[in-house]
Amino acid sequence: MNRVMSAAVGAVPFDLALINASIVNVNTGEVYPGEIGIVGDRIAYVSEPNETGLDAASRYDCGGRFVLPGLIDTHVHMESGMMTPANFARTVIPHGTTTILADPHEFCNVLGLDGMAYCAEASRDILLRVLLAAPSCVPSMPGESNKMAFGPDEVGRLLDIPAAAVLGEVMDYVGGVRQDDRMMAILAEARKRGKIIQGHIINPTARELAAYMAGGVESDPESRLTDEALRKLRSGLVLECRNGSSARNIAALAPALKAAGYPVNATLATDDREPDDLLHDGHIDEAIRQAVRAGVPPVYAVQMATRNAALFLGRKDIGGLKPGAVADIVVADSLDDFRVGAVFVGGVLAAERGELVIDIPAGTSPIEQRNTMNLARLPVRDDFLVKATGETVLLNAMSFLNGDPFHTTLAPTRVPVRDGMADIGSVDGRVTMAVLERHNATGNIGVAPAANIGLQRGAVAGTVAHDSHNLFVFGKNVDDMVAAATCLARSGGGFAAVLDGEVLAEIRLPVAGLVSTKPVRELAAEVDAMKIVLRELGIDNHAPVNFLTWFCLAVLPEVRLTDKGLVETTTQRMMPLFAS
C-alpha cells in the first residue's frame, strides 16, 4: 500500500508501466491514449490523456491497443466446463476473464456440503479470482434425489465461509414468489448476513417479479425475451445477460438494453459453457462480441463486464482502472471485434495471444479421488424393461420440440407389447429412457419413453443431469443401455455412447461424475468426438452434449423423467407411466 502510494506521487518508480495504450475508461466511457503505472499487484496510477513517460522498472508496450479492466462473469457454473477450477482458470484467463462468481450447485448436488468446500479449496491460488455463491436450491426442488437437501442451516453455514460472496440463484421461484417456508428461511439467512441474492426467474409477470424481488432477489440470468428484459431492468433487477453454450440470449436482450439507456444494472454472464466452446469461442470476450454484433456500443459492452459487474458485486477493487485497484488488466486488439491480446492478473502478465504464459498450479484435493457412483448395484436388462399385457399399451412420455432442451410436452405413446414387455425402441422416434439414483444407493430407477431426441440406434448414458445429476441412459436397445450405464457406473461418471455393445465415445468425468482433471484441449477433443458420435447416432442438435444434460431437470416445463418416474413439472406431481 505504502509503496503504491509512493509510486503514485512519483517518489519511487513503478514496477511496471503499460505504455502506448488506448485507455478504455469505464468510469466516463472515454477512450484516450495514456499509460498505466503498476506496483506489486495494484494499479498505482492511470495517466492523464496523452501523458507519457512514466518512470518504471519495466515496460510493456501495448502497441496502441485498447487497455481495460479484467473481465468479470457474474454467474457461472464452472462444472459445465467439465473442468477442475485450475483448468477452468487456465482456459478463461487467456480470454480476458480475471474474476468469476461461481455457483457450485452441481458439485453440491453430488457432494453435499463438500461440494462448496471442494470448490473453495480448488479455487485457491489459481490466479483467477473466484467468488463463490452458496447454492440456495440444493436440490432444485424439494423431494429430488440428490446427495442431500440444504435447508436454512446448511445454507447459513455455507454463507459464512469466507469465499461466499452471495446466495446462489434462487431457482425455486415458485417457492420464492409463493413464500414457501424453506425458501423464505433461506432468503432470511442471506438477508441477515447482508449477502447479495442472485435469482433465476423465467419471464415472470410484473407482479410475480415484484414479489420475487421483495423477497430480496437482486439479479437474474434467465431473460430470453426483449420485453422480459426491459421489465426486469425497469424493476431494478440486475440483468445478467447470458451467453452460454445452449442459452445464447444477448441478441434478444440488446434492444432492451438500448431502451433502458444502457443502464448500470446489466452485466454479462455465461452460466453454462462447455469446454470446447470455452476453448474455441471464448468466455466473456465472446459475450462482448455477441453484444457488439447485436448493436450494443462496444464501450458499454465492456462496462457491463467490468464496472457494472463490480458495482453489482459491491467490489471496489476490481472492474475499473483505478488507483489502488487490483491490476487485472486486459489488452484488446479492437473494441468492435473484441479479441484479447494480453492479460495481466495482479500486475503479472498471465496470457498473450490466447496462450497462458504463466504457470497455474493444478492443486489437488482428496475429494477429486472420491467415487460418487453410489448405485445400489450395477444395472441389468430388467431395470429398463416395462412389463405390459395385451397387444399394445399407452405410455406417457416426454417429448422435445425442435431440439429445445428447455421445454418438453407430454406425448402419450402407443407401444407394441412383445414377450410381456413394452417394446418402446421399436416405435419410430421413441427411445426408452431410464434414470438411476446414484448418490445414496436407494436403487430408485425411473423408466419411461421419450420422444424426439433423435437417437436412431444404440444408447447414450450420462451423469451430468441437472440438477440432481443421477445416471440417465436412453436407447433404442436395452442391451446397449445396460452397456452404456455400466460403463459410467464403473468409470466414475461422464458420458458414454454405445452401439452394438461397443463404447463408441466416452467423456470421463470422474470428479463427482461432473468434471475431469484433464486439460481443456484433451477434454474438448473428447467432447468433439462425442458430438460426432451423437450426431451419427441421430441426435441432430447444435449442442448435443449440453442437450442431454437437461432431460431430468424437474424445474423446467412441462414433463421430466426422474429416478422416481415422470413428473408433471408445472404442478410438481408424479405422473403414472401408463396413460389412461
Place this chain on the structure above:
Amino acid sequence: MNRVMSAAVGAVPFDLALINASIVNVNTGEVYPGEIGIVGDRIAYVSEPNETGLDAASRYDCGGRFVLPGLIDTHVHMESGMMTPANFARTVIPHGTTTILADPHEFCNVLGLDGMAYCAEASRDILLRVLLAAPSCVPSMPGESNKMAFGPDEVGRLLDIPAAAVLGEVMDYVGGVRQDDRMMAILAEARKRGKIIQGHIINPTARELAAYMAGGVESDPESRLTDEALRKLRSGLVLECRNGSSARNIAALAPALKAAGYPVNATLATDDREPDDLLHDGHIDEAIRQAVRAGVPPVYAVQMATRNAALFLGRKDIGGLKPGAVADIVVADSLDDFRVGAVFVGGVLAAERGELVIDIPAGTSPIEQRNTMNLARLPVRDDFLVKATGETVLLNAMSFLNGDPFHTTLAPTRVPVRDGMADIGSVDGRVTMAVLERHNATGNIGVAPAANIGLQRGAVAGTVAHDSHNLFVFGKNVDDMVAAATCLARSGGGFAAVLDGEVLAEIRLPVAGLVSTKPVRELAAEVDAMKIVLRELGIDNHAPVNFLTWFCLAVLPEVRLTDKGLVETTTQRMMPLFAS
C-alpha cells in the same frame, strides 16, 4: 415482508396506491405514466407503463405529477444548519430529502466521542434516515485545540457503532498523500472493517489524487473546477457535487459531468448549509434545480440524488422505486424546475406543499443541556491588547480577498502604538481578532490583526469556527470585543454582534456552541437579523454568517488565526505576531 410479497402478487390489496403518477424510473431513465403499490413501509409494486387500477386500501392521486425516490445527500454536516437533528429533519423532509449521510465532526470537535453518540441518539426516530460518518479528522490537523484528538483507536470505536456507515471526510489530505502515520492508521481501521472512505481533496494533481485514492479514499465533495472534476470522475472517485451556502459548485461541475457521459460516480451533496438557506431555498431539491439550470439533464440530476447515491453508499433499500425498497417517495411538480409537492417517508405522507404534515418528536438528550463554554475565565480587555513600544509596529495579519473565506494571504500591517498598545482598530480596513480556547480551559488566547473583513464598527463573536470551534471575536473596539465574547461565554455559544456595549443581534446556539433547539423559522429569523446587523456593521458578504465560520480553519490556505496564534497553513508553522 410476507405481506409485501402477498400484495405484490395480488393476493391481498396494497395499503396505499399512488395513482395518476408520472414515474421517473431512475434505473432506465424513462418517464412513463403508472402507479405504485405500497405495503407498510415498503414499495411492493411499481406498475408497468400505463397500467392502472391497483387494488389498495387507500389512494393518493398524484395528479399526473412526477414520482421519484426520496432524495439523498451523501455529504452534510447537520451542524451547519444550526439545528438539532429533529429540526433538521423537519426542515429538509418537506424539500424531498429522506436520507442523509451526516458527518458529525463539528459535534465531535466540541464534545469528543459524545459528539457521535449525541448525533446517533438525536437522529433516531426522526423520520429522516440518518447514516453517520465516523469523523476521521478530529482535529482537522494535529495540534489544534479542540476538545480531544481522535486517533485510530477512537475512530475504530466510532466505526463500530451501528449507525456508522462510512469513515468521514479525510481532510488531512497532506497526511493522506504523504502517508502520515496517524492518517494511515485511521485509513487502515476503515479498510479492515470494509467501510466506505469519504475524502476531501482540493484540486489535486493527477499524481496526488492517485496516491490519495490508493489509500482507500472513494469520494470527495471539494471540486470547484471543471478540469478538477473531470480528473476525479476519470479516476473513479465519486464526485459529490456540492451546493452549500458558501460553496456552490454545481455550475462549474456540470460540463465535467457532460464530458464524462453523465456517469454513475457522481452524487449531490450540500456539505454546509445555513438554516435560512435550507428553509427558503431548499436542500437537495435546490441542488437539482442548480444542476438543471447548469444544463444537466433533469432525469440524470434525479439519478445523482437517488440511484447514484445509493450505489455509492452500498444501500439497496433506498434510491430506487424498487419492489422491497423503503417507500421513500417524492412527488414533484416539474422536472425542469424541480419543486417538491409531496413527500412520503416509509410509506407515510410526511409533507405536502412544503409543509410537514406529520409529527416528528423533538427527542431530548442530556448532552443538549451540557455547557461547552469551558473558558479559563471570562474575557477581559487585556486579553485583546497587543503591547508594543515605539511609534508604530509591524504586525502580521491575515487578509481576505473579495470576501472569499476559503483563501487568505499574509498582509503585514503597520499599526500606531498608543499608551504602549498597538491600536489596530484605528487602521482603516483592519480589526483586532482573537481566538479563545473554550474546550479545556487552557486559557490560550491568540491575537492578531485581520484585514478586509469589512467590519467598520463594533465587534462580532462566534463559537462556530471550523473545525475546533473555539471562541473567536473581532472588532474595531476592544470594549465591544469583551462584550461580544462575554455574551457568548455566558449564553453557551452562538454568534453575537455588539456596538457601543449593546448586543445588536445574537444567535443562541447552546448545544455544543453549534446548534439551537429552536425550530428553523425562529432560527432563520435570528440568522436573517444577524445578517442585517453584520451588513450594517460593514461586512458586505453574500453569506456573512457563514463567512465568519472559516476564519480559524488551519487547513485552508494561507494564514489563519488559532488560539495559539497565527499559522502559516501551507507549511503548518506558527508565525510570530511581530513581523520583522
